Amino acid sequence: MSLARTLIDVRPLRTSPVFRRLLIGRTVSVLGSFMTMVTVMYQVWDLTHSAVWSGAVGLAQALPMVGVGLFAGSWVDRGDRRRIFLVATVGQAVCVLLLAVQGFTGGVPVAGILALVAAGSCFGAVGGPAAGVFVPRLLPKEQVAAGLALNQVTGQAMMLLGPALGGLFLGWFGIGVCYLLDALSFGLAFYGAFGLPALPPEGEPARAGLHGVLDGLRFLAGNRVVRGALITDLAATVLSMPVSLFPLINAERFDDDPRTLGLFLSAVAVGGVTATALSGSVTRLGRPGLVMLCGAATWGAALALFGLTTSPWVGLGLLVVAGAADALSVVSRTTIVQTRTPDALLGRVTAAEQIVGQAGPHLGNLRGGLVAGWSSGATALVTGGLLCVLAVAYVGASTPQLRDGAATADEA
Template identity: 55%
Template sequence: MKLILDTRPLRSSAPFRRVLAGGVLSTVGGQLAVVAVLQQTWELTSSPVAVGAIGLAQAVPMVVFGMVGGVLADAVDRRRLVLGTTLGQMVVAGLLAAQAFAGLDSLAVLLGLVALQSACGAIGAPARRTFAARLLPADQVGAGLALFNLGFQASMLVGPAIAGLVAARWGVGSCYAVDTLTFIAALYGVVRLPALPPDGAGTRPGLAAVVAGWRFIAGRPVLAGAFLTDLIATVLAMPIALFPVVNSERFGGDPQTLGLFLSAIAVGGIVAGLGSGAVTRSGRLGLVMLAAAGLWGVALAGFGMAPNPWLALGCLAVAGAADTISVISRGALVQLVTPDAYRGRVTAVEDVVGMAGPYLGNFRAGLVAGATTAGVAAVTGGLMCVVGIAAVAAWTPALRRSGMSAKPLSGHQTS
């Protein structure tokens, strides 16, 4: 039974349940927007480099504003910070819908709005990612993160499939409109939370606070190794920018097929999430994370070499399962070794790596595919990922040994 998903957080914390439900519904809308941006960019340009530029438009604001959000999360009430930034994301989603319905056909406007929404998300993300550690007991934090991840994977399964149907029937503007409405659920999940000031509040926003956060990470090889593992996996092997190219070359460019690529990753993620009990109770979280990141690279190299669409979808499902295991184990490990006074800034670094890494990886994939082929971009990226993960494992013994014996958490609230 320990292999099965741990659902204790759903029973122990009503605020956690509301945040989870609102986040899942909003993420479904976000997946509709992801497919819409990919499809609209491809229709405007027919260029894999332009599709890859979506990643750059998202990554730059994530890096620039992510650390700002981390410092703010350690200085102000985290609930209010998330409410404000979520409202900003909702407004930008409405503007994306407006530009699509108006038929502006401007790549610059599209990428500018994508960058603005990414900036809003980057400022609020560090505070949002601390919610599980504040709302749950220490021994349930890993399970809470697994539930968040399972909800995300379920959204990836449902959202892209719906997006393909909606975009094919009513156009990409309708996808953006649905995304706008689903932010209401996210706002509801947060507005009823109790006040969530950081423990030992007193961090003063500024460069000194940012430097202190980086010093904290640099002094802990487990944190540094965990973030480097994620960066290697995402920058070198992220395949999303290749999907429209592969879809166009092999399957006639049908938007519904494009949605299936994303859904295949979600299928693997859901299966892994349902069996995540073994991960959340593991005594070797670092080793689990490293092995999962290596499998991610192998699976995506297989996707690049797959001779038929069914094998390609199978490889993406394996990649999705590996990604879920890696995300859960890394998230639990990071939370366990980080005191609340630093949690916003450390989480900001995790978020910058976890979000900007894939965007930069998509940009890399688009450039390589433009210079060679989509298959070459996938295979070389996957193999380089495996080599990089092996190097981190060899050079960071503390990460291999790390697990549930890490420092316990404090400050959980359930009211």
């Protein structure tokens, strides 16, 4: 196999100037969002010195995403996705701009900061499903997986770079400047989408209100391939999410060394970036279901082994493997959702995928913490990883269409 086919497939960058602009705008905006995430956490902690208030930042981000998501998906499937995305982008930019104003002026209570974070998350819950239709509408079907991999690798790279830059800029320029830079980054996201053609739903538009939401849920219940993809993601995140266990494992196994703890998350991200950068052969394979199942099972197995090891270097290596497997699984799952869902339903299904991606890790961290409280961090990791492998094996065994990739967008 040639090196060119192993490296990430960049054909979408060459063949679609519109996708290229979108990717640049999205990358800069994601960088700004991670800078804001660090800035909000720092400001809330600086004002309160309370772990409860710090934890409330995550809830302010996640709850609106879950509460607004499905209704937003129904709205997206009734209108011009381009216009909806532009409105949502402006809304997010205004929320961050208000954060910047309070960062320069001060005097806003913590509840007000969290309210602005929650408002921005509401706009994000609308913009995400709208953006979910861009790649399959702009690229030929054989390039959709490559386009999603490019989104993934740039997003993960910004996940590594954004918090580090946020910390540096906080020290150099202060809170207000960090928020302001994020607000400006939405300008590039807006520019990237502004040149798109109108993107109304292909087929019958969604019914209004709850009826449209129920139509989307009926599709998910009836389409075994898309349903299996989302269940696989839930199995990986709810059953074996390791982040909340890292401090305890570090204390139990690695003498509570803060340097080791910092490397745990970095190792997962490094694995993800590396695997996505070398995903060309995987995205060209045309078997996203099989890749997703293997990736999710490898994620669970690597984390179970991580729970057993006493060597920090072996542990970091296993986390790199877990991060790589998870990245390939995510790219494959998103490919399944966006190529197997009819366009008229894609906003609602993308919203459901977004909710799973938001809620799953939070529930997984809660599960891990509860099990560790009853037993130990190692037990929580090992049992969670094994349960993940068993759940993925069940999904694969009960959904042959997911394994062999034979299903089409209309198959149940």
